């Protein structure tokens with residue numbers, strides 16, 4: 001059986017319900033479900049806004065730039081290789097990262113709310 005409160009990291013990495021850690025948070029890749037299919041937690045409390053996207057852009061920009069520079073100095077590939085490589089890697093990575101960050105913020109928000117009562121709005 002699932003523990004009472006799933007750990008934040010587990011929920012974030014697996015994109016699972018912050019309460020039971022079992023039910024998936026999203027359908028398709030980034031569309032939030034209405035409620036947990038496992039424990040019935042109503043996801044209506046979730047309001048992450050643009051937070052995850054802002055984080056994702058900062059982290060992604062940093063990582064992709066670093067990786068591109070490393071790749072350039074390590075292999076010195078022609079420009080088209082960079083364009084094809086990062087053109088494919090960046091969006092795939094961005095989606096994965098955004099999914100993780102969104103799940104992370106949701107888990108943190110749930111934990112905060114569960115421990116300290118209502119969030120001020």
Ligand SMILES: [Zn+2]
Nearest residue numbers: 017020036039
């Ligand atoms: Zn659940």
